[in-house]
Amino acid sequence: MDVERVVNEQMELISMGTVEIIPLDELREKIRRSVETSKPLTVKLGVDPTRPDLHLGHSVPLTKLRHFQQLGHQVVLIIGDFTALIGDPSEQDETRPVLTPEDVERNARTYVEQASKIIDTKTARIVRNSEWLAPLSFGDVIELASKFTVARIMERDDFSRRLKENKPLGLHEFLYPLMQAYDSVALDADVEIGGTDQKFNLLAGRNLQRSLGKSPQCIITLPLLVGTDGVQKMSKSLFNDIGLTDSPDEMFGKVMSIPDEVMWDYYALVSGLSPREIEDIKSGVEDGEINPRDAKERLAIEIVTRYHGEKEARAAASEFKRIFRERKIPSEVPVYYLDLGDRQGRRVWIVDLLVRVNFAATRSEARRLIAEGGISVDGELVEDVNMEIDPEELKGKIIQKGRRKFVKVEHK
RNA sequence: GGGGGAGUGCCCGAGUGGUUAAAGGGGGCGGACUGUAAAUCCGUUGGCGCAGCCUACGCAGGUUCGAAUCCUGCCUCCCCCA
Numbered sequence: 001m002d003v004e005r006v007v008n009e010q011m012e013l014i015s016m017g018t019v020e021i022i023p024l025d026e027l028r029e030k031i032r033r034s035v036e037t038s039k040p041l042t043v044k045l046g047v048d049p050t051r052p053d054l055h056l057g058h059s060v061p062l063t064k065l066r067h068f069q070q071l072g073h074q075v076v077l078i079i080g081d082f083t084a085l086i087g088d089p090s091e092q093d094e095t096r097p098v099l100t101p102e103d104v105e106r107n108a109r110t111y112v113e114q115a116s117k118i119i120d121t122k123t124a125r126i127v128r129n130s131e132w133l134a135p136l137s138f139g140d141v142i143e144l145a146s147k148f149t150v151a152r153i154m155e156r157d158d159f160s161r162r163l164k165e166n167k168p169l170g171l172h173e174f175l176y177p178l179m180q181a182y183d184s185v186a187l188d189a190d191v192e193i194g195g196t197d198q199k200f201n202l203l204a205g206r207n208l209q210r211s212l213g214k215s216p217q218c219i220i221t222l223p224l225l226v227g228t229d230g231v232q233k234m235s236k237s238l239f240n241d242i243g244l245t246d247s248p249d250e251m252f253g254k255v256m257s258i259p260d261e262v263m264w265d266y267y268a269l270v271s272g273l274s275p276r277e278i279e280d281i282k283s284g285v286e287d288g289e290i291n292p293r294d295a296k297e298r299l300a301i302e303i304v305t306r307y308h309g310e311k312e313a314r315a316a317a318s319e320f321k322r323i324f325r326e327r328k329i330p331s332e333v334p335v336y337y338l339d340l341g342d343r344q345g346r347r348v349w350i351v352d353l354l355v356r357v358n359f360a361a362t363r364s365e366a367r368r369l370i371a372e373g374g375i376s377v378d379g380e381l382v383e384d385v386n387m388e389i390d391p392e393e394l395k396g397k398i399i400q401k402g403r404r405k406f407v408k409v410e411h412k
Numbered sequence: 413g414g415g416g417g418a419g420u421g422c423c424c425g426a427g428u429g430g431u432u433a434a435a436g437g438g439g440g441c442g443g444a445c446u447g448u449a450a451a452u453c454c455g456u457u458g459g460c461g462c463a464g465c466c467u468a469c470g471c472a473g474g475u476u477c478g479a480a481u482c483c484u485g486c487c488u489c490c491c492c493c494a
Contacts, residue, residue: 228449230450239439253448254449256448256449257448257450258448258449258450259451260448261450291447292447292448293447294447296447296450297447320448320449324447324448324449325448349461351461352461360441362458362459362460363459363460363461363462364458365441367461367462368456369441369442371442371455371456372441372442372443372455373442374441374442375442385461385462386461401441401442403442403443403449404449
């Protein structure tokens, strides 16, 4: 077997889509040794269960973990149940609210399930870092903390920025990189993966391992996926996320809503296509041979296929076309069951109806919607705020709000 | 422990006694346009069966014909010194 060739092949897949590999030649050396001795590398990815759902941004490092898995390495997914209690201060402008152990536990469970859509959870090691972090004594922590200097911790610009801007910075937050670093020590990690925002924490692991006389890990950073707004990084709290558990239609639509320019990031990071295929599509668009919309549609299909299967992806694509391109009513419209019991045959006031079907939170809002020309009944624009409809007449009618919200009224 | 500063609508933020339901921006919603749920432009954005009324500027009182704006107490947060 040609060792050099295998090493090259592994390195090619591993480096695909990465931002940095530190240090590159050291990783190469580790791979070579692994190939020669047939001993898999231990590759670590930590995720803090701070929120109940994973989104497409999380899938970027998970996909990289999958690559290592494909190459036969031992991947370890760390559920940061202990670290989540502190909250990673990386890129945060403020101290995170503290989660209760119950929150963490609930989130942790769904994380593993969602991660299984990307990595093979049967061969991966899935561990919780409370396993080794919780038993540490205060003395142990002080001992570990002595391996870091304040100046080094303050190198992090998110820390120094917060200090400069007179924003609070909790002492406990200083310990976060320390804990993550200790994960690497506890697992004897050879490689750790993370987003570019994790660079400091990843390097902390490398340094701590070295301080404790262990072989230091290599680190791989990956780009942060921008959210559907095309500007900020994907984050549930910014409402620009595409959740891994989003329905096919929702997922498809959200992908279609990203600005054209960022679709190439998505292609590279979460489409699952090879660099060559992506390049073909990209040059096709640049030459004007492929309509950008079709390229984006292809992307959306690829992504939905990954999480829901091809059949669902196709269905989502045609549904999208139906609603947005042809401006038709979706094939399935939610139904609102009008309760006639207490109405005694009285007519239904449109404003009241809009609130009942949840198109408006208040009657004032409903009035505004009508004034803005955003409401129609069976395709007919509602102009009169005082419109009243006979319940019998209303049966089976479709109320539309804006372009894409529909509800059908039926009798209970 | 001492001193200083701040709390305004979903968010940021202007406003220091009188058309102030409160400038401006962001976000949301609607409309136009579009290959698109993108970009851009326009409108709208406290509640109430609403040409009127009610509730609002941390909380509770007070001064005044009239307060987000002045006074008192309380709560919360931040900064500096120790």
